Amino acid sequence: MAQRVLVVDDEKLIVKGIRFSLEQDGMEVDCAYDGEEALELARQNQYDMVLLDVMLPKMTGFEVCQQIREFSNVPIVMLTAKGEDMDKILGLEYGADDYITKPFNILEVKARIKAIMRRTNRKSVKKEDSKVVERGDMRLDCEGRRVYIKDKEINLTAKEFELLELLIKNPGKVYGRENLLKLVWGSDYPGDVRTVDVHIRRLREKIEEVPGEPVYVRTKWGVGYYFA
Numbered sequence: 001m002a003q004r005v006l007v008v009d010d011e012k013l014i015v016k017g018i019r020f021s022l023e024q025d026g027m028e029v030d031c032a033y034d035g036e037e038a039l040e041l042a043r044q045n046q047y048d049m050v051l052l053d054v055m056l057p058k059m060t061g062f063e064v065c066q067q068i069r070e071f072s073n074v075p076i077v078m079l080t081a082k083g084e085d086m087d088k089i090l091g092l093e094y095g096a097d098d099y100i101t102k103p104f105n106i107l108e109v110k111a112r113i114k115a116i117m118r119r120t121n122r123k124s125v126k127k128e129d130s131k132v133v134e135r136g137d138m139r140l141d142c143e144g145r146r147v148y149i150k151d152k153e154i155n156l157t158a159k160e161f162e163l164l165e166l167l168i169k170n171p172g173k174v175y176g177r178e179n180l181l182k183l184v185w186g187s188d189y190p191g192d193v194r195t196v197d198v199h200i201r202r203l204r205e206k207i208e209e210v211p212g213e214p215v216y217v218r219t220k221w222g223v224g225y226y227f228a
Contacts, residue, residue, distance in 0.1 A: 003117060004028040004046070008038040008061070009053040009079060018051065021106045022113075035059025042068050049113055052096070054080040062094045069095035073145065073158040075116045079104075092198050095157040098189070115188050133168055135227070138207070138216060140168055149207060159184060160203045163196075167217060167227035176224040200225055 005022055009015050010033050019029045030045065032038035034057040042050065042064075050068065054061040065076050078099040092099070097116060100109060133140040139148040145161055147154045156164065162184045167175070175183070177193035185195065204211040218228045 002026055002028045003048040004030070005113070006030050006032065006038065006041055006045070006047045006050045006052075008032045008035075008051065008056065008064070010034060010056055011053075014053075017106060018109065021110060025110065033057075035061070035064045038064050039067055042072065042074070047074050048117060050074055050076045051109070051113075052076055052078055054078055065094045065096050069157050070155070073161075075158065077112065077116070092191075092195055093202060095159075097159060097185075098191070112190075115186060119186050133165075135168055135171065135216075138168070140165060147207070154206050156203070156206060159199055160206070163199055163203060164207070164217070164227075167225065171227045174220045174224050174226040180225065196225075 003026075005027050007015050007018050007022075007029055008031075009018075012033065015031050015033070019031060022029050030041055030047075032041050036058045038050075038052065038056070039059065052061045052065055056064070061078060061080075065078065068074065068076065075097045076095065078096045079102060080099060081102040098112060100112060131141070131143045133142065137150045139151075140146075141148070142165060145158075147156055147161065147164065163180065166180070166183060167173075177196045180196045181189060181191070181193055185191065189195075200217060201211070204214050204217055207216055208214045214228075216227060217225060219225055
């Protein structure tokens with residue numbers, strides 16, 4: 001089955017170029033030119049990837065990304081014309097999986113898309129040794145990719161879930177930030193270790209009663225993170 005991609009950008013020439021290039025590789029491509037249209041398409045269809053520009057009419061790319069994360073774990077790559085680190089980190093905070101800075105080379109875009117899709121496909125095909133993991137009040141459904149604390153479901157993004165899954169299956173083992181970046185994002189991911197810190201903070205905000213005093217995901221100062 002052909003992989004399906006949603007491309008969102010208000011610059012029609014950019015959309016046309018990306019669409020043509022992806023279709024040359026046998027992918028199905030839908031296009032949207034503003035935030036509201038993008039969100040509607042994401043609700044109505046199943047995509048393997050969303051390429052999402054930051055600066056959009058009606059809704060920003062960050063707002064679209066945040067709302068998509070309420071109902072889907074589809075990989076999202078932010079397209080941004082700005083090179084500031086804060087914009088890149090902000091995109092990741094809203095649940096994006098990666099970012100590409102404009103102007104970009106279409107070959108780079110395709111390589112990044114294929115790398116993320118390979119990682120996603122490997123994870124979906126791989127059978128988990130333990131389908132349900134329980135630690136104290138927390139229960140992780142690895143097959144359904146759901147997390148429950150005291151039987152209340154906690155809504156996590158794809159990367160937040162993968163971080164928690166790795167840590168909870170190896171309790172007490174301390175993972176350095178660079179190691180987590182490689183294991184969860186892949187060795188070809190171009191971002192830096194701040195990506196890990198951002199996701200750990202967001203994860204704690206969701207699973208810890210007091211995020212500043214974590215019970216589950218703890219910090220070993222100067223070393224990394226571990227599941228207590």
